[in-house]
């Protein structure tokens with residue numbers, strides 16, 4: 027563990043608290059969770075669903091997951107053998123990597139990556155291999171951040187075991203296109219790779235951002251591509267989907283042989299996941315369709331996204347408009363901020379935004395390997411999973427910074 031420092035989120039949340047900044051750094055909703063999921067959890071505790079759950083997942087929850095995801099994967103899911111409930115997607119990532127990566131194996135990460143991926147790979151004795159997305163200069167939309175297929179193919183060696191995909195992607199807000207996913211699938215088939223597809227932002231997708239192509243982008247699940255079900259572990263998160271990040275309930279969906287491997291790791295990590303919270307997530311999933319919940323969630327986030335990107339545009343911090351997730355990258359090159367010796371510019375700018383402008387942002391360089399960190403010098407990340415009042419206050423403070431930098 028000696029090579030690991032504290033996460034960037036711990037550092038910037040502490041800084042934001044110290045300076046009473048509006049915290050658009052760490053991605054957790056600050057608005058109330060839906061009443062129906064809270065009531066279900068309270069009732070589950072009152073009904074004494076308080077003992078260890080089935081290790082692979084509370085039966086009512088795996089049944090609800092199979093019903094919701096079956097049509098999305100275009101197959102009938104076996105709730106008892108193809109789903110493992112995890113302590114958030116974070117444990118899904120860790121358990122999957124522990125299960126599938128042997129010491130010396132290589133795992134391909136697409137940059138910018140979610141920061142628990144390399145840590146989990148290193149803890150399993152594996153080696154992360156990094157392939158950065160390439161963005162057109164001055165890209166103003168997430169779709170302009172592209173996967174270079176030749177660069178990806180060149181990263182594969184005979185030791186490559188797994189590729190980790192995150193779509194919709196944090197922090198870029200990119201939805202991988204059908205063509206990009208086909209290129210990944212093609213490599214997976216040719217080199218016998220497995221794919222861990224982290225889809226925790228699956229319900230936060232926004233219409234018609236890909237104006238150049240004249241069509242709305244949709245979230246494509248790589249497990250639905252021909253032959254990919256057998257090679258893919260797909261992760262989801264109740265924390266993101268139902269705005270309950272503190273509950274730490276997630277799930278892995280995979281064919282039986284892979285789900286079994288994940289379960290064998292999971293049984294020695296948490297053993298089982300909080301029973302009443304699983305019951306509540308099951309009830310929320312059972313009711314989601316009749317409540318039109320998923321549609322309402324993305325409509326709510328679309329409003330917040332548009333509020334923030336309009337404000338960023340207005341103050342000369344050009345946003346990279348996201349097609350999915352609740353994050354937005356923006357260009358900070360219009361800010362003149364002192365950078366100390368050895369400090370990355372994006373870190374200096376985000377510290378300045380937090381301490382001087384009073385709006386906390388996250389620097390994206392921790393989501394890159396060392397040799398690629400310069401790619402993010404002029405970028406910072408905000409999240410918009412916050413109340414409208416909080417976003418409005420952030421916008422007021424951003425409008426005041428023109429005279430500050």
Ligand SMILES: Cc1ncc(COP(=O)(O)O)c(C=O)c1O
Nearest residue numbers: 114115116140196226263265276
């Ligand atoms: C890409 C990605 N994967 C996984 C997670 C963690 O999900 P959970 O809170 O369910 O552990 C996050 C949280 O920020 C994330 O951004």
